[in-house]
Amino acid sequence: MNSALVVIDVQCGLFDPEPRPADADAVIGRINQLAQRARAAGAPVIFVQHERAGGLEADSPAWALHPQLQVQPGDHHIRKTTPDAFLRTGLDEVLAFSGVEQLVICGYASEFCVDTTTRSAAAHGYAVILAADAHTTHDKPHASAALIRAHHNATLPEIVSFGPQIRALPAAEIAFSE
Template sequence: MTTALIVIDVQTGLFTPPPAQAEHVLAAINKLIARAREEHVPVIFVQHETADDELPYGTPAWSLVETLLALPTDPVVRKTTPNSFLRTGLAALLAGLGVEHLIVCRYATEFCVDTTIRQAAALGYAITLAADAHTTHDKSHASGEWIRRHHNATLSSLDSFGVPIAARPTEAIVSAGLAHG
């Protein structure tokens, strides 16, 4: 099964101020990126943009967090909604690479993580959610950590799409090898 690592919305403007456990999440994402490169697994970055002052395309706020192990040759997909597939070239890019399995790490657990994983499953992709490599900011009703734990449990219990959705710790993904699905 051909795998791709998808890193979504890990952008300077979304990490200022830092979301819950930002340092740990960034370290986990970089572990996944390093392992992907060792195994020749494609690393794809998805970046959110807005027409207003929050995340305009090409601005410092829109740029990837500086500490990410991104390369200039990595594909970048621009998006304007929480769904990384809606009105983007992500599906075509994945099809061109023959990808059937996605490893997902990212920002905004309750928005972009949830929406993109559900859409990916609806499109037939097997999914591994890096359980400790996604985050969000604390909300008035719940902490970022609680939101992450909730989504790890909820998303990995969905079976109606007919494809596996697994939430695994980064270390288990790295130890098992990304290319093995």
């Protein structure tokens, strides 16, 4: 199955201010490993960047991809203004052009953009692998970031009504087809 890596919102304005997202450096490291394996297999690597007034204005330093990410010239870049990386973006067109059938999703924030994009991907007919240890968020008053991530890793694969399968796997177990 032809796969693509979709990296959501790993941006300076979300990863640099204190407190940083849980496990931030390790998550970025796992994303870089996934991107390296995807490129080696010829799979598209797509970086999605959220933009909004009040801190993530397009082309601002806060909006920029985090400098620890290993971005390559052939990678794709998608701008979004909602938690859904498909809504009013060119993501579906990029995937269709590349013949992609399955997405590997990682990034920020587990309970918002990662969750919404995972559900939307399945609704658009894509099988999804959620990189279980390569998405993160901040602690919230009602739940720790670790609990939020564990919750999404457990519940998203339980959604079967879209049709395509959603799986959660550790980044080290994810392979990209050639």
